[in-house]
Amino acid sequence: MYNFDFVKPATVDEAVKALADDEAQALGGGQTLIPTLKQRLASPSKLVSLTGIAEMKGVSKQGDTVVIGGGTTHRTVAEEAASAYPGLADLAGRIGDPAVRNRGTIGGSLANNDPSACYPAAALGSGATIVTNSREIAADDYFQGMFTTALEEGEIITEVRFPIPKKSAYAKIAQPASRFPLVAVFVAQYADGVRVAVTGASNNGVFRWSEAEAALSGNFAADALDGLTVASDDMIGDLHGTAAYRAHLVGVMAKRAVAAAS
Amino acid sequence: MPKDGGIGASSKRREDIRFLTGAGNYTDDINLRGQAYVFFLRSDIAHGTINNIDTSAAEGMPGVVKIFTAEDFAGVGGMPCGWQVTDKHGEVMQEPGHPILATGKVRHVGEPIAAVVAETLGQARDAAEAIDVDITELPAVIDMKDALKTDAPKVHDDLKNNLCYDWGFVEENKAAVEEAFQKAAHVTTLELRNNRLVANPMEPRVAVGDFARGTGEHTLYTTSQNPHVIRLLMGAFVLGIPEHKLRVVAPDVGGGFGTKIFHYQEEAFVTFAAKACNRPVKWTSSRSEAFMSDAHGRDHVTTIQLALDADNNFTALRTDTYANMGAYLSTFAPSVPTWLHGTLMAGNYKTPLIYVNVKAVFTNTVPVDAYRGAGRPEATFQLERVIDKAAIELGVDAIELRRQNFITEFPYATPVAVEYDTGDYFATMDKLTEIADLAGFEARRKESEARGKLRGLGVNCYIEACGIAPSNLVGQLGARAGLYESATVRVNATGGLVVMTGSHSHGQGHETAFPQVIAEMIGIDESMIEIVHGDTANTPMGMGTYGSRSIAVGGSAMVRATEKIIAKAKKIASHLLEASESDIELKDGAFSVAGTDKSVAWGDVTLAAYVPHNYPLEDIEPGLEETAFYDPSNFTYPSGAYACEVEVDRDTGQVTIERFSAADDFGNIINPMIVSGQVHGGIAQGIGQALLENCAYDENGQLLSASYMDYAMPRAYDMPFFSVDHSCQTPCTHNPLGVKGCGEAGAIGSPPAVVGAVVDALRSAGKDVTHVDMPLSPSRVWAAMQ
């Protein structure tokens, strides 16, 4: 790692001020950023830790919405969102490994927007609202391609609001080495329709599979997806699977998510 | 039941106490006063000409002590190769130079170009980034068959081409093999790839160099399986330091699996730099660095053909293999696809005629050398896979086809130059049939199918040659080293023993198992015996631990030294008991006179040896310390039968291992618990090779699997509980313990069972599949189903 200054503010306001410096970068749980820094792929002059900000932590149910602080760890979401939004809690409880879940945060994951991360599928698949220190961003506007989001420099995800669906589930097949999703699909059924979000598969990062959404909105059953395929043109092809394989898996995982939805 | 603490007891490991409490002493735990740190600037391109290395900007960076490039090593030898193979025309192999730091060209991604020694590792790395290296990139050769084309770019400009050697074995049999194929009733042909692997011991390599100006003594602390070998190679061939001025210490080592046998540039560098900088120099590999600097394993491309007569007897076998050497010859690389591979092609079968051709090829990749099994997994895999394919083609039961062709009489001289001393392949297959419950497979398959899963069964045999090796034989075959082992047994005055062994324990439990042997021989408690290993300053010259040789060769040396101890102690006892030496018996830690109740305790004899007041000084010297060097007269030949059951997900191609069973014949067993652990670990590495692990390059020589993000390591949930058995025991006839060695068997025997099981599962769904190349990733299995 290149060296950097480290600050750990106690409030969002302090953090925003600290991030106003050029080359300052926010540090969530660090489970992606620290390995990146070790490879010297980033060189911030200052890291602003968000782990000391109490107001950014916690899970609460507000009406038909689950609100999760941006600094909440995957483990906490897995434990505390389980009754209100079991599909989301299940997803959080399967990110990385237990030690990673004890540090990694939802805000960190969404800000990074790794094309193989789990949380983007939940956020997009739920039509969540990404709340920052300065505004609210709809998930449909937030994800803008791999490692690219609507966040401005220095903008912090303070909370994420997930509308609670009637049913939901997350189906994942792991990449054999990293154990990140090779392909994973989050399905959520709402009163006004079904959302299907796919991660791990596309060169453009997480995306909604609109044909599947249409089919499932009419008939929320796995066989409603029979015959539906996604094009492999934009799928990732690498050591772990061809684009055609990933395209195939999108259908398989979507069906499995529907079948498992509760 | 075995006696507590003696041969055959599952004694708990004494070394565990320190490992479980964080009190181990691994090389990276060693920090010397005043030490500096080195960071190697490594090539990020696979092949290129170095035009210039400008270190001027880096020299002035904070904390920099000294920057080294190839020029600093002008008077120093290159990295030596320890084995010279002679090709089928009688020519010796092409052997390129292998510099410590890249000289003139870079030949693989990861080759060290420059080294920065600085006060901290961070500063060293900062400065390395300021070095300006001007390289003209050249086309890289990655694929072995491309590398042998006449117009291929040459990895080494001073060699004729990229062919290291073209080995034929046994060349004299070639014509007879051809004839047998022409007469065959059936010929089965299989093309396959044995995937390139990275050994990945969990402890990355570390080297710390130290130089004592007052005495002129160099010390190297290193993560090695064989510190004496490193001392000899580095001292004699690289740095020109005589052994008495060079100490090599390999303390607790966190796994080796072959990749810590070899002498590496980083070891020579820190030893050299410690003197040049006049302070200790430490190098700690990161995992990412390990992927591009640890020698890789396997990487063979093979076509094998099996000829059978009308009664399905194997009549001949021939195999053509391309073996990747990488860009340079690692220490024992040339021996792996030849003498550790071709000599095993008979397997467990009485095939009368065999011909093996191996073309070893230079490519712009990391050097390839021995990895757990080394040559024998490659031999076993192709042989067992071609038998499975033959059974499919002939419509016969694959287990019966094997049984029909088993070797039945021992000793058995194979047509590939080795003689198996003992074995009973029916016994291990019968035992496997029992422990794997092969009779219950069809019911389990139906149960899987009811859940929508495909289920398959793979069964195969293996034989390996280990306990390496007779020095005079390997000398004839091109080894530039002997392969004996040593032990010094020092008895202390009050009766305790210290065994100084040339074997090295890096997970195998020598500190526990070796004392069990001596405890049994003398009849004392194992806790009275301590094992010292890993330091050339206090162990006799020994060749170290690899090739499943430690108990068979190192243990035998210890037995021989202990026999000398007992012989001398009997002389002392006969004096103390005033009886004839021939009447003295040693039992349960006491010497007695046969047929009388006169006896003297072990401790009284040992005390007499060091306080020789009443002692036959005119006949024997005081003291009780003996050394033995044991050179085996043959290899040992563990064998066994393995079974794997898998489920395959029809939709995703995902494979899960549902059952894995291994019936091994290791001869006599010292500590069954440790033996089982060795087999478990070997099987897991074999399953890793078969399902997960794949070291891959792109066409430009960039390493695609350069970290754990892309190189798939087996996890706990990839494995089932294993069922292993080693009750079939045909003791080795030529070593004093009757032992064969167990360290590599699991990795040798398991890959074909896994692949066979997946193929069987796919065939159960009507897919016309006879082979799928490893690793059987979900993507590949799914593709095979389409």
Add this chain to the structure above:
Amino acid sequence: MTQVNMTVNGKAASGDVEGRTLLAQFLRDSQGLTGTHVGCDTSQCGACVVHVDGKAVKSCTMLALEADGAEVSTIEGQANADGSLNVIQQAFQDHHGLQCGFCTPGMVMSAAALLKDNPKPTETEVRDYLEGNICRCTGYHNIVKAILAASGQDVSAIAAE
């Protein structure tokens, strides 16, 4: 350099660190607690697992300054007060759950975290929990068995050898 203060295995520990100093480096280099190992640089192998405020974390993927004020437990603090092996450590020895010992500190610390949350895990739960701890020696057979045994479950039916 910034001073960091924490409690390690019940004792106050402090030292001057850079922003980039990892918790693993602080423990190994500043505190001499070399039982915590570093086996990879991508946060996967788990040899570096320690507990921070009672939770398992990868100390090579956490800055030392993030642990300021925290209670840290390492492998060196796991034995019983009289120095004997604790239940998990003893089970690892009894069931040969380690070979080279390099991954062992992380395995023991992860096992302790698992059993704290889930005192009687199933085999599947143990294997799943160990996703972030890689062992190259044992094939996991005896590690899983040792953890089940440490939880007080009868492992005699699991293949003994």
